[in-house]
Amino acid sequence: VLLTVAYDGAPFAGYARQPHARTVAGELDGAVRAVDPKASLVRGVSRTDAGVHALAQRVAFDSVLDIPSRGWALALMRHLPHEIAIRRAALITPGFEPRRHSVEKTYVYRLYQSDLRDPFLAGRAWRVPQRLNHSAMAEAAKVLIGEHDFAAFRAAGDEREETVRKIFRIEVRTDSRDPRLLEIAVEGDRFMYRMVRIIVGALVDIGRGRLSAGALSRALETRQRRDLGVTAPPEGLYLERVLLDDEGTDPWPGPESFAPRSN
């Protein structure tokens, strides 16, 4: 079974299961086992950090029970807390490993510029007290588009050797209804641990004048994490979309259920 899952990451110690902490995978495992005690553990695409949210995480598990996709979705929802929702379910090939089929991911980072905190954005967006120069951020982001060695854009201590990644799109956009809000969308093939939050942190430091406009291209050359700015905090980050090269069959509820309703 392949699920599309949305969650508010605030109450969880991240996606990945841990022995003594409340995690998204742990909650999903519990719900799956409540329906089928012999089912496999769940296998997710992205190990989102503590506090990070998802609009469409992709998660697979195996069960021999003969339940249609819609039945799985409804049954699992009955065993999940209100912070986690199944948005779609599909029956697919047994043993399907969504992580290996992921070809593109989109993250959205939300922040708001205000010297006053907002109770309705607590845990859901990064509050930046400075006024940001949006056009400088959008302009600076352009150098990251394409295939580059992103060695500077990974967490300190990450010693992997393969650090070339491809970024398809970075968009810096404001919200017409709430001018405090700023969203940064980043789309790429694969991301290293904390890579999106380091990109966002550097862009915000450019936007408030703490980093020069040329800092990103310099970091791509030097490959040094220290040439960039802060790491943006987890609460503003949303895994928005995962594109798989094999989507399985029999989706429930199917795309049309999410289409606008009109009267």
Add this chain to the structure above:
Amino acid sequence: VLLTVAYDGAPFAGYARQPHARTVAGELDGAVRAVDPKASLVRGVSRTDAGVHALAQRVAFDSVLDIPSRGWALALMRHLPHEIAIRRAALITPGFEPRRHSVEKTYVYRLYQSDLRDPFLAGRAWRVPQRLNHSAMAEAAKVLIGEHDFAAFRAAGDEREETVRKIFRIEVRTDSRDPRLLEIAVEGDRFMYRMVRIIVGALVDIGRGRLSAGALSRALETRQRRDLGVTAPPEGLYLERVLLDDEGTDPWPGPESFAPRSN
């Protein structure tokens, strides 16, 4: 000191203080007393129910400390949980009772039409699984505009004699970015306990065909609560604005701080 306060009502047992429950007034009292142990208790305009939110509740208290309005706001915020924020502070006449000076209130009710729950709207909007007829709701709401006897629109058991109220505006509006969302704004002089939630419940029952279009005018005539529909749940209700006939002086941070920032 007169405060404008925003809060997420989800974790509280309502605005009004209670001996063994976490309330908004209780948290505000605690913060005020942490700054000035001799200050008065806080006096709010609206006793919002458990789970009901506020964007701009108005609250006053008395202190003899010589602290400027901005200093009060910053000091109180240090002692408040992230669900409560001070949006503005002003120094006013001692003993000011904001409840007596309230001349107009605006409530906004948020709901979303979906058969799937949304983790980011949990506790912040009412989920209605049916498709609603928005134009029937907007049309039906018109009969409530003006001065009427709203005896049918109060909680069962409420036996007050004076039930005439004035409604200035009811607006049923959709969200262009999220077509699931529907907002109902209600503006009036004074509201009885649960009156807004009963209005919204009746409009939703009209929108899903459970109540006839004429139900509201019939209820105004019969004065019978039973001629209306369900009471909408608290989680969708927001106290959006309170207009006072005397706003005091020396506001902090002043209206311009909430104006759009541009680059």
